[in-house]
Amino acid sequence: xxxxxxxxxxxxxxxxxxxxxxxxxxxxxxxxxxxxxxxxxxxxxxxxxxxxxxxxxxxxxxxxxxxxxxxxxxxxxxxxxxxxxxxxxxxxxxxxxxxxxxxxxxxxxxxxxxxxxxxxxxxxxxxxxxxxxxxxxxxxxxxxxxxxxxxxxxxxxxxxxxxxxxxxxxxxxxxxxxxxxxxxxxxxxxxxxxxxxxxxxxxxxxxxxxxxxxxxxxxxxxxxxxxxxxxxxxxxxxxxxxxxxxxxxxxxxxxxxxxxxxxxxxxxxxxxxxxxxxxxxxxxxxxxxxxxxxxxxxxxxxxxxxxxxxxxxxxxxxxxxxx
Amino acid sequence: xxxxxxxxxxxxxxxxxxxxxxxxxxxxxxxxxxxxxxxxxxxxxxxxxxxxxxxxxxxxxxxxxxxxxxxxxxxxxxxxxxxxxxxxxxxxxxxxxxxxxxxxxxxxxxxxxxxxxxxxxxxxxxxxxxxxxxxxxxxxxxxxxxxxxxxxxxxxxxxxxxxxxxxxxxxxxxxxxxxxxxxxxxxxxxxxxxxxxxxxxxxxxxxxxxxxxxxxxxxxxxxxxxxxxxxxxxxxxxxxxxxxxxxxxxxxxxxxxxxxxxxxxxxxxxxxxxxxxxxxxxxxxxxxxxxxxxxxxxxxxxxxxxxxxxxxxxxxxxxxxxxxxxxxxxxxxxxxxxxxxxxxxxxxxxxxxxxxxxxxxxxxxxxxxxxxxxxxxxxxxxxxxxxxxxxxxxxxxxxxxxxxxxxxxxxxxxxxxxxxxxxxxxxxxxxxxxxxxxxxxxxxxxxxxxxxxxxxxxxxxxxxxxxxxxxxxxxxxxxxxxxxxxxxxxxxxxxxxxxxxxxxxxxxxxxxxxxxxxxxxxxxxxxxxxxxxxxxxxxxxxxxxxxxxxxxxxxxxxxxxxxxxxx
Numbered sequence: 001x002x003x004x005x006x007x008x009x010x011x012x013x014x015x016x017x018x019x020x021x022x023x024x025x026x027x028x029x030x031x032x033x034x035x036x037x038x039x040x041x042x043x044x045x046x047x048x049x050x051x052x053x054x055x056x057x058x059x060x061x062x063x064x065x066x067x068x069x070x071x072x073x074x075x076x077x078x079x080x081x082x083x084x085x086x087x088x089x090x091x092x093x094x095x096x097x098x099x100x101x102x103x104x105x106x107x108x109x110x111x112x113x114x115x116x117x118x119x120x121x122x123x124x125x126x127x128x129x130x131x132x133x134x135x136x137x138x139x140x141x142x143x144x145x146x147x148x149x150x151x152x153x154x155x156x157x158x159x160x161x162x163x164x165x166x167x168x169x170x171x172x173x174x175x176x177x178x179x180x181x182x183x184x185x186x187x188x189x190x191x192x193x194x195x196x197x198x199x200x201x202x203x204x205x206x207x208x209x210x211x212x213x214x215x216x217x218x219x220x221x222x223x224x225x226x227x228x229x230x231x232x233x234x235x236x237x238x239x240x241x242x243x244x245x246x247x248x249x250x251x252x253x254x255x256x257x258x259x260x261x262x263x264x265x266x267x268x269x270x271x272x273x274x275x276x277x278x279x280x281x282x283x284x285x286x287x288x289x290x291x292x293x294x295x296x297x298x299x300x301x302x303x304x305x306x307x308x309x310x311x312x313x314x315x316x317x318x319x320x321x322x323x
Numbered sequence: 324x325x326x327x328x329x330x331x332x333x334x335x336x337x338x339x340x341x342x343x344x345x346x347x348x349x350x351x352x353x354x355x356x357x358x359x360x361x362x363x364x365x366x367x368x369x370x371x372x373x374x375x376x377x378x379x380x381x382x383x384x385x386x387x388x389x390x391x392x393x394x395x396x397x398x399x400x401x402x403x404x405x406x407x408x409x410x411x412x413x414x415x416x417x418x419x420x421x422x423x424x425x426x427x428x429x430x431x432x433x434x435x436x437x438x439x440x441x442x443x444x445x446x447x448x449x450x451x452x453x454x455x456x457x458x459x460x461x462x463x464x465x466x467x468x469x470x471x472x473x474x475x476x477x478x479x480x481x482x483x484x485x486x487x488x489x490x491x492x493x494x495x496x497x498x499x500x501x502x503x504x505x506x507x508x509x510x511x512x513x514x515x516x517x518x519x520x521x522x523x524x525x526x527x528x529x530x531x532x533x534x535x536x537x538x539x540x541x542x543x544x545x546x547x548x549x550x551x552x553x554x555x556x557x558x559x560x561x562x563x564x565x566x567x568x569x570x571x572x573x574x575x576x577x578x579x580x581x582x583x584x585x586x587x588x589x590x591x592x593x594x595x596x597x598x599x600x601x602x603x604x605x606x607x608x609x610x611x612x613x614x615x616x617x618x619x620x621x622x623x624x625x626x627x628x629x630x631x632x633x634x635x636x637x638x639x640x641x642x643x644x645x646x647x648x649x650x651x652x653x654x655x656x657x658x659x660x661x662x663x664x665x666x667x668x669x670x671x672x673x674x675x676x677x678x679x680x681x682x683x684x685x686x687x688x689x690x691x692x693x694x695x696x697x698x699x700x701x702x703x704x705x706x707x708x709x710x711x712x713x714x715x716x717x718x719x720x721x722x723x724x725x726x727x728x729x730x731x732x733x734x735x736x737x738x739x740x741x742x743x744x745x746x747x748x749x750x751x752x753x754x755x756x757x758x759x760x761x762x763x764x765x766x767x768x769x770x771x772x773x774x775x776x777x778x779x780x781x782x783x784x785x786x787x788x789x790x791x792x793x794x795x796x797x798x799x800x801x802x803x804x805x806x807x808x809x810x811x812x813x814x815x816x817x818x819x820x821x822x823x824x825x826x827x828x829x830x831x832x833x834x835x836x837x838x839x840x841x842x843x844x845x846x847x848x849x850x851x852x853x854x855x856x857x858x859x860x861x862x863x864x865x866x867x868x869x870x871x872x873x874x875x876x877x878x879x880x881x882x883x884x885x886x887x888x889x890x
Contacts, residue, residue: 084352085741087664087671104672104734105741108352178754260728265755266737276734279615282596286615 050314057310063303070114071121080108082115082268091280093288100292104276105266109288112268113296119269120300123184123253124246130188132242135195136231139238142196143203144226153200157193165190166255173261183262187249194245195238202234236315243308247301254297270297364669364678364861365621368632374872376580378569380889382871383585384609384882385601387594388562393535393544395467396474397526404881408567408584409549410529411575413441413460413508414520416878420636420688420783422521426455426530426550426575427508436517436829441508449532450554450570457502459530459550465489465497467527472538479525479781484511515829517836521782552579552885562588567884580888599865608867609874609882614731617676617863628868633876636687637779637860638680638788641739645853646803646814647771649722654714656852657699659722659773661707662746663739665700665857672735676863680856683848684785684840691785691837696849697856704746711747718748723772725765727758732775765812768804774812779860783878785840786827792854793847795821815853820846 051057075082079099086106094101100109142153172186206212207230215229254271256262263269270293277289389402397406413427429442447455466472468480470492480486484499499511512519522528530550535543546558552573556566567584587607589597595611599620602610612620624630641659643650650656665679681700686692711717722743726736733755740751752772756764765774780787791797791809795816799809807814820843827839847853866874866882873886 079350080352081349083741085738086352087667087738089352090671091674105738106352106671111349260733260755264753265728265733266740266753279613279731282613283615283619 047314051310054310054313056306057313060303060306060308060310063299064307067117067121067300067303071118074114074118078108078111078114080111082107082111083266084108091286091289093285101288103268103273103289104280107268109273109292112273113270113292115268116270116273116293116296117300119180119263119267120250120253120297123180123187124249124300124304127184127187127191127249128242128246130184131192131195131245132238134188134192136199136235136238138192139196139199139201140203140226140231140234143200143234144207144222144230146204150200153196157196160190160193163190166252169252169256170259170261173256178262178264180263183253183256186256187252191245191249194241198238198241199231199234202237203230206230206234237312240308240312240315243304243311247304250297250300250304254293364675365617365632365863367634367861368625368630370875371628371868371872374888374890376577376873376886376888378580378582380581380871381583381585382581382608382882382884382887383587384607385587385589385594385598387591388588390475391544392559392565393538393547394463394526394529394531394549395472395538396476398476400879400881403526403879404884405565405567405586406526406529406547407551407877407879407881408553408884409547409551409555410526411549411551411573412525412529413443413523415576416521416524416783418633418875418877418883420878422524422783424576425524426460427523430520432517432519432831436515436519436831437512439510439512439519441510441520441523443506443508444575445506447550447575448572449530449548449550450572451532451534451548452572453532453534453548454505455530455550455575456505457508458505459532460508460528461497461500461502462533462535463529463531464500464527465495466531466535466538468497469495469538474527474538476525476527479522479527482512482514482516482519482522484513486513515825517827517829517831518782518784518786521784525781550575552576553581553584556583560588564588576885579885581884584884602865602867608871610865612863612865614673614676618674620863620865624865629865631864631866631874631876632861634678634685634687634859634861635779635876635880636685636783636787636878637777638683638685638856639677639775639777639858639860640680640683641855641857642765642774642776643813643853643855644765644770644772644774645851647769649716649720650772652714653851654710655716656855658707658711658714658716658747659743660697660699660852660855661701661703661710663742663855663857664702666702668735668738669858672738673858676861677858678861680859682844683854683856684788684844685780685859688783688785688837690834691840691844693841693844696841696845697852698849699852700856707746716747716749719750721750721752723752723754725754725756725761725773726775727761728755730758736775766807768800768806770812773855776854777860785837785844786824789820789840789843789847790824790828793820794824813853815847815851817846817851817853820851 084107088106089102090104090106092098092102098108098110100113103109103112138153142150168190169186172189173182176182176185212225212229215225253262254269254274257269257271258275260275263272265272273293274290280286280289386401386404389405390399391397391402392405392409394406394410397403411425413425413430414422415425416422426443426447427441428444430439432439443457449455464480464483467474468477468486468489470490477490483497485494485497488494489497501509532548534548546555552570553567554570556568559565565586569579569582571578573579595613598607598610599612599616601607621630643656645651650659669675669677669679680697682693682696684691684693724736724740726732736753740753743749743751761774764770778788778792792811793815794811797809797811798807798814798816800807823839823843827836827843830836830839848856862876862880864876868874870890872888872890873883875883877883
């Protein structure tokens, strides 16, 4: 199998960093004639086969699956209402009644962690989805059109990258007001740039590819070329990056609530739960207060990172035919 | 490969199974519930018997970096600690708020309390030998009130004639202060105040020597020369420490016993933990205690008589915007107050370190405290519902509730929020904002609802709680559409209350005055519920009583340095 983007193909745009190129052979040759589903099946099966061999990736996938499940059904199956306080039963260590113990307001921490999972996953996925939408659109326009378009988008990216993410997010959330939506807005505003850069680099490289030329020769328009030919091949490294960045978003949101910004302080968000536990750091026997939310954040971040790693490895053409 | 898939499936299955098994119905979290109605809080400790003083010893403690130790701008507890060691004002204040002589041997007002005469003890000197005469006080007061000084605490002098002119820069001397006789200080006031002498214990009213110069004299700012029981041993090492040694020329009262006081400056955000650690490892002889560690600290130290627990002159409360809906009626405010289970919060969230308030004037004012004057401070959700209904505070009514972030208020405010929602069905718009924003928001003419607030006294008088926080004059807004520039940000205004306070200010007899304060408190808190008292201020310290005697907490919650002696 030869691929237009294998060794000797056009180099990835330097700005895009260590992007990963999707082997585009199947789709390139089949072009628009074959429906997307059919076109990708053989290749996807290939990718999935390699992914399955990666033990860490599978662990990551399991974690991510459980987290998403928890996010969907969690609040319906938690033993207690995560918000319900019981001031007569505060700061109780883990027990059969309360698996993770109770917090300073007497709330069930296990239920809180699961509720926090829904928040984290929702914010993580939505933030990344919107970042992808903005990033891919701008990146594709910049990469495909080039010239002034490219210049303008590149400057935009530079401007937004100039903000220190956390400080920028604090400013935005403060300006917009508290709540989950402002947090998502802030994280999207400060999070789409890398996606845009990656997409731009990929599109820049692919727009000169033979199969694009072929498509053009049979009269395909710009929109069709970008949407049907370039993007499907350009998107893999972007998706890999996005998967890693879900973990980053989860940590960012936790950091914001730890600082008392974003979701209201009575919401059992993971960062908030850690912040609430900090006065008890030195109290013997109260480790459980911060351990559970800290582990939840760590496991979530690792889960998505493992999956992203596995995706990268299984999509990497260099590994192709290896194992 | 197979194994990893198996593992993945197993994990997913277990998780799902766990969720299913934990039950699709949520358990009630109130199984052990109900609110504790028993007495909560740590009991107060008695002072240890006094010990005969003998010279010697170095007392060590940690404080966070003060704003200033120079009298013109010493303000927070830490700055006052150093300042009171270095300076003695006209009068002194005992830990319980009683006044006794400082530099003045005698003080008396005229009949209507608009002019005061302080007779000074003779032959008083600063540690550099300059005389402490009436001119030294005039100098200090003018230095504090001068416009160029931009003191944060000049308001302590606001009753003195000529203060306004000093503040706007149109005068360079305080016209109301007469220092023609070096041994007599005469003070004219712009309004009657029969307890003006209490103010003279505040650091900004200390005397200063001529070497003090203007307020921007850096040398003096960092190494003030004073007339107190201690003097500086080298300049203030910012963010590191301050060393004091006994002032052997002190004669306004008994000389200090300690040879030296060694103050270590601790980081602002971890200061209390550093004090506590320092005490436990022998670095400090006095320490505050992080709240979560109070139980542990008490258990380890109470039997050794190293644990000090005192109610002090302060209160935590909810500021209420009383002129705007929905809390513009006394019944609405009482409903909110009765819907708050103070005991449960004190016990559950504060672990007994705070005491539910049943009055606004703190119990430390033993002659003015009226237990239970706040009738709506008791938890009574049923009555609260009735009051709410009669006040139109129907379920679903939106009530704003703001607090400041970063001050450890997140948890108890969340408890208050839930109690208001559960007991009254209110929709509480609960938000945490930076402290500066909170102060600005509560000043606005359209402010509504509740704001977290706390107050500690500047002077040992109940009037210091009532006048600044509840009098019409202290709103500081010309019209209801103006920003409230005073401390009465709830904009409570009741002519009857104002009348009683004015009467109190003009009453020389302390018992009669306290009685007027009590009547005023009954109106503002008992009847009108202008503010919602929540928790009385109580302070806890660890003190090395094995090595030192006479270690107690003073009115400003600092150690009684001038009395402490090595055993």
